[in-house]
Amino acid sequence: MNIKYFTKREESDGGVCYFCEANLAEYLDSIPEEYNTYDIQRGFVNNIFLDKIVDTVKDNKFIPPIVLVLKNDTDLASKNQIVNGNFNILDGLQRTTRLKMLYEATKFLKENENDILDLNGLKLGVYFKKNGENEYSTESSYVKVAKERGLTVEHFEEYTQWFEIWSNINKAQQIEKMILLNAGHKSMDVKHQLELIFLTSLKIDKYNDDQCMKLCEDGKKNEEECKKYWEYNKCKKDFTCIIHSKKISTRSFYSKKRKYDIHFTLLLDAIIALEKQKPFAIDQKSLVDLQVNYNDYKIIKEIISNENNINLLVELFNALDDIFCDKFQEKGLEFLGRESVVIGLFAAFGTFIDDYKKIDISIINIKEKINDQIEIFDVESFEKMKKQVDITAFNIGNIMKETVYYLTRSMLRGDNITFNSFPVNDPIKYRNFIKGLKNESN
Secondary structure: OEEEEEEEEEOOOOOEEEEEEEEHHHHHHHOOOOHHHOOOOOOOOOOOOHHHHHHHHHOOOOOOOEEEEEOOOOOOOOOOEOOOOOEEEEEOHHHHHHHHHHHHHHHHHHHOHHHHOOOOHHHHHHHHHHHOOOOOOOOHHHHHHHHHHOOOHHHHHOOEEEEEEEEOOOHHHHHHHHHHHOOOOOOOOHHHHHHHHHOOOOOOHHHEHHHHHHHOHHHOOOHHHHHHHHHHOHHHOOOOEEEOOOOOOHHHHHHHOOOOEEEHHHHHHHHHHHHHOOOOOOOHHHHHHHHHOHHHOHHHHHHHOOHHHHHHHHHHHHHHHHHHHHHHOHHHHHHHOOHHHHHHHHHHHHHHOOOHHHHHHHHHHHHHHHHHOHHHHOHHHHHHHHHOOOOOOOOHHHHHHHHHHHHHHHHHOOOOOOHHHOOOOOHHHHHHHHHHHHHHHO
């Protein structure tokens, strides 16, 4: 990709940002094949305003600068070219994805202009699937839109795009800038921001979901067959996968969770819950406090600084899956796949752990107590309790966290209660009941 260099800005930590321009067609031709799999980026999101980008290109209107980060440090002030594929997209993935799809669509239209001249709608889509789906990195919907709007390859070749290109910044710095760049974007999910904060700190590569599906039954099944097999046999799965928000949101995870599936956000929730030792909510304010006052979070630092502690937590998640699958089958997995439940459980666990230098001993005790008294976590009673909640007085998510927290804490201390014990249909009785549980702990 040929660039025109304007100016640069150097930061005190060594990072350099170059402000440049380049031809849009050259940029789209130069992006690496795996451009949309960069692990700190969120996945593709629906956005009606970005979908109108076809008119922006056609009418030569302004597209905000796209932010790239070089894989290999290069002094762009002395060069007028970037090696194809030598960058990741730090900000502008949503724009780039749509632009790439449209650009590839115009290539297809140009190559097949004589054959598709009179084709519209369904016939055009059918023709594309037969003659272009495997060759062009686009979809039939983009081909239809490009043809309808009169978008051509020449529109891309004549369009000049501005870029901010970073060099000499490590992954932690990239994540910091990613969060800053997306601070005002409504579409950036707070859970994705939470994952970004810890992405470089946690050593979980061996559990990466992109790799774990390859561990299927002696290699007898391919990845797709493997995935379908475990969807129908959730409690039989025997290998660990850590799944990120860009693949499955925390809201829908509970219905998709298989044995030994751990959502990365829920793993982070568990670590924070051990620190706080009480139910909490993840929001923008708490994320800022976590970053600014990180040194004050002693337990979180202790856990994250020791890879063995992370492995022990993963083993605890898996042990819970074993216990709940044995007792409640797939309903047990659904219970453990809920963010509110994980926060409640681990906040209670946090009250039971005194020494994080010997967390392995505490985890053994926790597993034994839960295994011995698993009937207390009757998931049918939990679901019945949820249906009885006075939604005019309570937030369901808060009730789930709080009831799981107090039930688990009481169980660990030998003072057993059940989900039926919580008068969630009566605000006054419920608050008095919780107040009594709090007094018992003092």
